[in-house]
Amino acid sequence: MINLRESKYDEEIFKDLKIDCKKCFGFCCVALYFSASEGFPMDKEAGETCINLNSDFSCAVHNNLRKNGLKGCTAYDCFGAGQKVAQVTYGGYDWKQTPELKNQMFDVFLVMRQLNEMLWYLTDALTFIQLSTTKDELNLMIKETKELTNLDAKSIMEIDIEKHRVKVNSILRQVNELVEKRVTSDKKVNLKNKKSLISGYDFIGANLTKTNLIGEDLAGALLIATNLSNTNLAGTNLIGADLRDADIRGANLADSMFITQSQVNTAKGDSNTKLPRALVRPFYWDK
Ligand code: SF4
Structure with missing residues (x-):
């Protein structure tokens, strides 16, 4: 490890x-600006007030955002x-x-x-x-x-x-x-099966569970609905990567680089997903 x-x-x-x-x-x-198709309450222009914003600036549907399909707001x-x-x-x-x-x-x-x-x-x-x-x-x-x-x-x-x-x-x-x-200098990292993924950044729907992703550069990669379950993402650069609906159940992201709460909120994890201490496990993840 x-x-x-x-x-x-x-x-x-x-x-x-x-x-x-x-x-x-x-x-x-x-x-x-936001659009209903991206998990917001409605299509609206920048500067327009959301229909659910209360007069004290709280959200009228805060406790039911996921139930109402408002993924964009939770992310x-x-x-x-x-x-x-x-x-x-x-x-x-x-x-x-x-x-x-x-x-x-x-x-x-x-x-x-x-x-x-x-x-x-x-x-x-x-x-x-x-x-x-x-x-x-x-x-x-x-x-x-x-x-x-x-x-x-x-x-x-x-x-x-x-x-x-x-x-x-x-x-x-x-x-x-x-x-x-x-x-790459760590003897504990098995570099034998390690091949770089630089051939592309589009991994939408791909199954990467068998790929050695340790230390990989996935900056800006499209990881939408990608299967990353049980993978070790130590040292993996995830800056700007799109993790919407990516399966990170059981994955280890504790040492992933530049991961944010917003990325975590959009992915599908569970109680076995390891996160950096600065991030919060979404309450709606699998137990
Ligand atoms: S958090 Fe609530 S008030 Fe804010 S945009 Fe979403 S639904 Fe509207």
Whole structure:
């Protein structure tokens, strides 16, 4: 069994990157475009309020989202951007109190979500061991990104987000390479049956249970309804991979790289699926 992630990292480092809807003003239920075919209550334009949003910004069907087939709502994760914009950027003022700022708030929310998503990946990278060469760089990038999230609304809108993303991606790639190196040099990893999957990223409906995926690069891969049950995904780069309806029952994702709550929420797991400690097991998974 290969261990890639620090066993004793402080989970508090993820605290501000987890959703806290009670401190938010329903940004995701208003600011985003969504479509009924993707598991949302209705087709709606960005900026239009969801029919189920209560006046206190809670969701009228919160306890029955899955029962009502609203998978999109249960899968969405803002990485804590909602509460940050509501409580920090706008100091607790909501878009009903300040209608003149409504559109700006939603635009800021969309930028904040991207920054917080980057913070999630950087923080996740920090939990991998054997990263002494990049740890300082990672911490610096986290600091720089956090500083951006603390700017005022006007300055947030002026951030060159793509330029920042290039810098973040460059360091994430370095971390990925280090982990890959660690995997391939580990004597416990059986590399005999290991062949790279670089021939493609489309694995929709495929059965990968017999493929050695340890340390594999599945960034952005289409893993929709892919059978990954009982696979070991240690060191597997899952950044941006589409795991909708992927079967991860019994799979080991505890040491997978750059996995998010949203990806986990869309997949089908069970009580034997191993997750990184920062992620929560969806209550609707098989027992
Ligand atoms: S159904 Fe509830 S969670 Fe989904 S968008 Fe509407 S208010 Fe938000």
